[in-house]
Amino acid sequence: VTAEKGGYEHFMLKEIHEQPKAYRDTMRGRINAEGNKVILPELNLTVEQIKNIRNIQIVACGTAYNAGLVGRNLIESLVRIPVENDIASEYRYRSPIVTPETLVIVVSQSGETADTLAALREGQANGAHVLAITNVVGSSIAREANDVLVTLAGPEIAVASTKAYTSQLIVFTLLGLYMAEIRGTQSEAQVAEILAAMQSLPEQVEEVLAQKDDIKKYAEQISKHEHLFFIGRGVDYAVAQEGSLKLKEISYIHSEAYAAGELKHGTLALIQEGVPVIAMATQESVLEKTVSNIKEVKARGADVMAITHQEHVTDLLRSVDQVFVIPKTLPLLTPALSVVTLQLLAYYASLALGHDVDKPRNLAKSVTVE
Numbered sequence: 340v341t342a343e344k345g346g347y348e349h350f351m352l353k354e355i356h357e358q359p360k361a362y363r364d365t366m367r368g369r370i371n372a373e374g375n376k377v378i379l380p381e382l383n384l385t386v387e388q389i390k391n392i393r394n395i396q397i398v399a400c401g402t403a404y405n406a407g408l409v410g411r412n413l414i415e416s417l418v419r420i421p422v423e424n425d426i427a428s429e430y431r432y433r434s435p436i437v438t439p440e441t442l443v444i445v446v447s448q449s450g451e452t453a454d455t456l457a458a459l460r461e462g463q464a465n466g467a468h469v470l471a472i473t474n475v476v477g478s479s480i481a482r483e484a485n486d487v488l489v490t491l492a493g494p495e496i497a498v499a500s501t502k503a504y505t506s507q508l509i510v511f512t513l514l515g516l517y518m519a520e521i522r523g524t525q526s527e528a529q530v531a532e533i534l535a536a537m538q539s540l541p542e543q544v545e546e547v548l549a550q551k552d553d554i555k556k557y558a559e560q561i562s563k564h565e566h567l568f569f570i571g572r573g574v575d576y577a578v579a580q581e582g583s584l585k586l587k588e589i590s591y592i593h594s595e596a597y598a599a600g601e602l603k604h605g606t607l608a609l610i611q612e613g614v615p616v617i618a619m620a621t622q623e624s625v626l627e628k629t630v631s632n633i634k635e636v637k638a639r640g641a642d643v644m645a646i647t648h649q650e651h652v653t654d655l656l657r658s659v660d661q662v663f664v665i666p667k668t669l670p671l672l673t674p675a676l677s678v679v680t681l682q683l684l685a686y687y688a689s690l691a692l693g694h695d696v697d698k699p700r701n702l703a704k705s706v707t708v709e
């Protein structure tokens with residue numbers, strides 16, 4: 340059995356370690372030789388259609404939804420098209436406002452999630468072009484979508500999605516850069532800078548993976564708690580949501596992800612002596628604000644762990660109990676690294692509690708009922 344797990348104790352750990360390869364495979368053939376242009380020959384979406392897009396709706400469930408939250412940040416920053424995120428089981432019941440100039444992006448690892456498939460059909464019925472980001476080429480969603488961008492993560496067996504999520508982030512970045520070139524929202528030099536940074540991600544993920552012993556120790560500490568919080572601002576908030584889902588799913592520890600600035604509107608009441616708070620602090624532009632939110636929870640007795648870049652460690656260490664460092668990358672790309680720390684955290688917390696990591700209770704890998 341360990342043979343099919345490539346020597347790892349669980350599929351989840353194997354899949355976490357496969358991320359550098361998944362990033363490379365998902366980028367391969369999609370960047371030109373000069374490294375300043377994204378090429379997506381598989382797209383049916385025409386240049387004309389891309390120029391005319393007025394809004395984008397990203398629809399998905401669970402972790403794929405969380406990838407869409409990062410996707411929104413990427414697309415709005417790179418292309419300046421307004422993006423909405425929708426949970427697939429909600430989408431068609433809210434009578435979404437869709438026009439022929441709406442691009443609907445559905446995201447699904449399996450390509451078989453019933454609600455996501457229904458959302459795809461809802462979009463098409465309203466005249467939208469539907470682009471699917473999926474890991475399974477022959478899936479129902481891939482077959483019915485107007486366009487498919489595949490993630491080349493390889494088969495994902497563990498119920499907790501890891502490499503599919505990060506590969507979805509890679510596809511969103513490529514798609515954003517592709518549209519940015521057509522719509523003239525990023526210069527060739529800017530595109531080249533982002534592509535170069537993307538190509539360093541696989542090695543940088545290895546650096547995060549190398550911290551696993553320390554992450555394991557921290558996870559063992561966390562596993563003794565019943566409640567904890569993840570906080571962050573901007574794209575860090577999106578990653579916090581994925582970290583919280585991952586932890587709940589396999590460790591059964593209750594957690595909530597909060598936009599750091601929203602804490603004092605209610606949630607701060609739950610912070611008391613010893614409550615762990617995981618603070619995502621990778622975004623330079625809001626770092627000071629995040630630090631002041633960290634101080635708010637610290638003042639109420641929270642035990643704070645921060646995920647940040649090396650250059651901010653000394654600053655942060657004045658107000659936190661522990662820091663995990665992610666390698667330096669562009670602010671837009673930090674989720675592809677910071678989430679790996681959170682995946683390992685969830686994995687080791689589940690392991691410490693003796694749960695069935697790959698097959699958590701009550702959950703199925705692919706949800707084919709509505």
Ligand code: AGP
Pocket residue numbers: 400401402403446447448449450451452455498499500501585588703704705706
């Ligand atoms: C992820 O860890 C979960 N198991 C779950 O949220 C999953 O992402 C969701 O069910 C969507 O699945 P899909 O990507 O196959 O559509």
